Amino acid sequence: xxxxxxxxxWLASFPKSGNTWLRVLFANLxxxxxxxxHINRLEDDDGDYPGSKDWLVExxxxxxxxxxxxxxxxLRARVHDAQAPTATxxxxxxxxxxxxxxxxxxxxxxxxxxxxxxVRDPRDVAVSAMHHFGLTADAAVALLDGEHxxxxxxxxLPYRLGDWSSHVRxxxxxxxxxxxxxxYEDLRAEPEHRxxxxxxxxxxxxDAAEIATAVARSSLAALQRQEEEAGFSEARLGxxxxxxxxxxxxWREVLSPAQVAAIEARHGAVMRRFGYLPAEExxxx
Numbered sequence: 614x615x616x617x618x619x620x621x622x623w624l625a626s627f628p629k630s631g632n633t634w635l636r637v638l639f640a641n642l643x644x645x646x647x648x649x650x651h652i653n654r655l656e657d658d659d660g661d662y663p664g665s666k667d668w669l670v671e672x673x674x675x676x677x678x679x680x681x682x683x684x685x686x687x688l689r690a691r692v693h694d695a696q697a698p699t700a701t702x703x704x705x706x707x708x709x710x711x712x713x714x715x716x717x718x719x720x721x722x723x724x725x726x727x728x729x730x731x732v733r734d735p736r737d738v739a740v741s742a743m744h745h746f747g748l749t750a751d752a753a754v755a756l757l758d759g760e761h762x763x764x765x766x767x768x769x770l771p772y773r774l775g776d777w778s779s780h781v782r783x784x785x786x787x788x789x790x791x792x793x794x795x796x797y798e799d800l801r802a803e804p805e806h807r808x809x810x811x812x813x814x815x816x817x818x819x820d821a822a823e824i825a826t827a828v829a830r831s832s833l834a835a836l837q838r839q840e841e842e843a844g845f846s847e848a849r850l851g852x853x854x855x856x857x858x859x860x861x862x863x864w865r866e867v868l869s870p871a872q873v874a875a876i877e878a879r880h881g882a883v884m885r886r887f888g889y890l891p892a893e894e895x896x897x898x
Contacts, residue, residue, distance in 0.1 A: 615642050615812075615819035617703035620726025621693065622815060623790075624705045625712075627780045629741035630733035631797040632707055634831065634859075638808055639705045642819060642827040649830040651839060663693075663706050666768050672696075682763055682771055683716035689770070694722040703817060705729070709764070711775035712783040720772075723789045727815055730784045733797035734889045735777045735880050736864035736873060743867070754872050758879055778883040796887060798861050804828045833859050 626632040633655075640650030666677050669685075672692050677685050693706070703726070710720045721728060739753040748756065755761070759776030774780070785794050793814045800807045805821075805828050812819055819827075829835070864873065877890060884890040 614645050615817060615823050617643065618726070618816040619700050619702055621697040621700050621704045621706055621724075622726050623708050623721055623728040624731070625708050625721070625728055625784050626731040627733070627735075627738060627777050628709050628774070629738050629745055631731045631795075631800060632709070634800070634836075635729065635731060635795075636705060636707060637831045637836065638827055639703075641830040642812075642817075642823060644830075645823070663689075664708070664765070664770050664772065666770055669770060677770055682773065683714065685770055686710075686714040686716045686720055686772075687718055690718060690720055690722045694724045697722070697724045697726070700726075703815065709774060710772040711780055712787060714773045719787065719789065721784075721787060721790060725790045727791045727793055728784065728787060729793045729795065729811060729815070730781075731795050731797055731800075732781055732785070732887055734861070734864070735884065736868060736876055736889075737797075737861065738777065739872075739876065740863050740867045750868055750872050754868075754875055757876060776879075778880045781883050781887070801859065801861055804831075 624632055624635050636655045637650065640655050644650045669675065669677050669689065669692070673688060675688065677688075680688070708720070712719050712721060714720055735757050739750065739757055742748055742753045742756055743750060746753075746756070757777040759774070759779070761774065763771040764774050765771035785792055793811060795807060795811055805824055808828060809819075809821070809824050812824070868876075877884065881890055885892055
């Protein structure tokens with residue numbers, strides 16, 4: 614049985630970068646031999662998602678509808694910092710927020726065990742966002758550029774997302790908490806090897822058979838089968854399928870040359886840093 618150290622771990626990413634897959638992997642590893650985790654039961658035992666208004670109200674007795682975005686950000690950070698030391702086992706917490714919100718304070722706080730940041734080629738992020746959010750390709754490109762207001766709404770807390778490059782730079786460059794960075798493409802290519810490396814970095818003890826079982830139970834086919842049978846609580850209204858494709862390089866078949874050029878022009882520096890574009894040639898002789 615895998616042994617999990619105590620502490621909160623932020624599972625941070627720009628939307629549509631593999632965050633849900635990571636949550637499923639952790640849930641299946643924790644489930645061990647009991648049959649695997651279900652996609653509709655990935656959160657705490659109380660069922661609340663840490664980005665929901667119910668989660669904040671239960672822990673603070675404060676109605677977030679009476680607060681501004683900066684006040685909500687500061688309150689969330691305080692709650693997480695207060696709860697992190699009480700976690701008796703590893704507690705992965707999904708987060709899509711920009712690290713630095715409108716308040717200027719880091720939403721991640723300072724006492725989490727670690728940050729696991731998932732990064733994905735922004736061209737594929739755009740394609741996935743088109744299907745998930747029901748966007749045109751041009752609107753998905755604009756999403757990467759931060760051309761939107763606060764996310765959230767309804768029973769979800771509002772949050773600032775920002776642009777893709779700043780999101781990646783800020784989270785991977787944070788120094789108050791140890792950061793483990795994982796490329797979505799590497800996890801797709803070598804799921805057992807890459808997940809094992811993540812677990813080792815986080816101090817989780819698991820043998821190869823346990824990791825292989827968790828990966829098999831978290832395959833796209835397995836997740837699609839669960840979604841077909843029971844739906845997925847995090848799918849958007851009218852969304853045909855949440856667990857759709859997960860393909861690497863799908864952007865080549867979907868985006869126009871102009872849209873690809875726009876993404877690369879705006880985000881090229883960070884894309885090169887993570888291997889999504891060739892390194893610039895040294896102009897010196």
